[in-house]
Amino acid sequence: MLFQIFLVLQFIPMIWTAHQPPTLVLVPGAWHSPSHYSLLLAEIEKAGYPTSSARSPSCGSTDPYSQSVIGDAAFIRQNLLLPLINAGKDIVLVMHSYGGCPGAMAAKGLSKAEMPAASRKGGIIGLIFICAFVAQEGQSLIGSLPGKKLDPWVVDYGDGQLGLRDAKNVFYNDVSPQLASQAIIQLKNQSQNALETPSGPPAWSDSFYNGRRAYVVCTEDQAVPPIGQQLMIQHSGVKWDVANIPTGHSPFLSQPGSLAAYIMAEVAKFQGGASNPNQMLSISNTTEIPLGSAESSEPPNSALFSTVAVPSNLAAESGIASFSMGMESSNLIALLDLPADS
Ligand SMILES: *[C@@H]1O[C@H](CO)[C@@H](O)[C@H](O)[C@H]1NC(C)=O
Ligand SMILES: *[C@@H]1O[C@H](CO)[C@@H](O)[C@H](O)[C@H]1NC(C)=O
Numbered sequence: 001m002l003f004q005i006f007l008v009l010q011f012i013p014m015i016w017t018a019h020q021p022p023t024l025v026l027v028p029g030a031w032h033s034p035s036h037y038s039l040l041l042a043e044i045e046k047a048g049y050p051t052s053s054a055r056s057p058s059c060g061s062t063d064p065y066s067q068s069v070i071g072d073a074a075f076i077r078q079n080l081l082l083p084l085i086n087a088g089k090d091i092v093l094v095m096h097s098y099g100g101c102p103g104a105m106a107a108k109g110l111s112k113a114e115m116p117a118a119s120r121k122g123g124i125i126g127l128i129f130i131c132a133f134v135a136q137e138g139q140s141l142i143g144s145l146p147g148k149k150l151d152p153w154v155v156d157y158g159d160g161q162l163g164l165r166d167a168k169n170v171f172y173n174d175v176s177p178q179l180a181s182q183a184i185i186q187l188k189n190q191s192q193n194a195l196e197t198p199s200g201p202p203a204w205s206d207s208f209y210n211g212r213r214a215y216v217v218c219t220e221d222q223a224v225p226p227i228g229q230q231l232m233i234q235h236s237g238v239k240w241d242v243a244n245i246p247t248g249h250s251p252f253l254s255q256p257g258s259l260a261a262y263i264m265a266e267v268a269k270f271q272g273g274a275s276n277p278n279q280m281l282s283i284s285n286t287t288e289i290p291l292g293s294a295e296s297s298e299p300p301n302s303a304l305f306s307t308v309a310v311p312s313n314l315a316a317e318s319g320i321a322s323f324s325m326g327m328e329s330s331n332l333i334a335l336l337d338l339p340a341d342s
Helices: 002-019 035-046 069-086 097-106 177-185 192-196 226-236 256-272 277-284 329-335
Strands: 023-027 051-053 090-096 123-130 154-156 161-164 213-218 241-245
Touching (some): 023 069, 023 097, 035 051, 035 256, 069 123, 161 192, 213 226, 213 256
Parallel strands (some): 023 051, 023 090, 090 123, 123 213, 213 241
């Protein structure tokens, strides 16, 4: 009897692993926390996909000068990506706004293709940018702008922290007043350093992500202008699945259902469209899930961590997340070194 159970237990993880849906890991934008994305994440969970998110250390920090985009990336890698990968889970990384910078850096080297077949590990199978920054290596955000000029809606407190004014119109222009005010009270100060420090090598340019990278252009975005989003896609030099959606900077609040549907469609494509399906298969048939494994490990500062058993209202205690780089299109054009009349 015991022996039979043992055999069954041996097989279940194998079968289950081969078909398990990837985990969607969401990297919030500047000023924002996972709770801002709770409506979207609830939709994704309802569709049967586990989700995970955490507020970046540079958001709501008490030591803004010690923050950096590299620090955020290291945090994402250690606390969100590696525990899942080591537990044999596949991941689709969803990044919003500033989250595109540390997210793409954190993902470097962690694609499914880069995991040795014998390692029994999962890996990242796709990248989805939601009006997010596509930073090149060495590129910082604010630091690259002429005169390091922040948009007028960014409040510079002069102590390393950045706040916001008029968040309703900048971030939540198409969000209901009630939801927007809930979102606004959950915004936290953003470390300016994190927006100024240069990015490391990003994962999005890797050829593994050909057919596995998607960009959602938000055409009514008042924070990162749609022209800026399009220029970043063009300037990347790689091919994206591009969806244009008529929303402001926070479609996870104004159109969570449609955004989730789009994300799910992309995820299905990533799952089916393996650039090397045989390799994907051979990896999954060796995967064993250590029961009760690393997925439940807490990051060092659990206050920063909010997994997504999120309540579907935004009153959750942890942060919020949608960033936006505080960037006018003229700045973006300068940043991308493109003719000013594009
Ligand atoms: C943001 O930082 C400023 C300056 O340090 C501070 O006065 C303000 O209370 C902070 N706001 C929040 C929401 O923490
Ligand atoms: C996958 O399973 C097959 C059949 O059991 C086995 O021959 C193959 O070696 C496995 N793949 C890996 C990478 O171990």
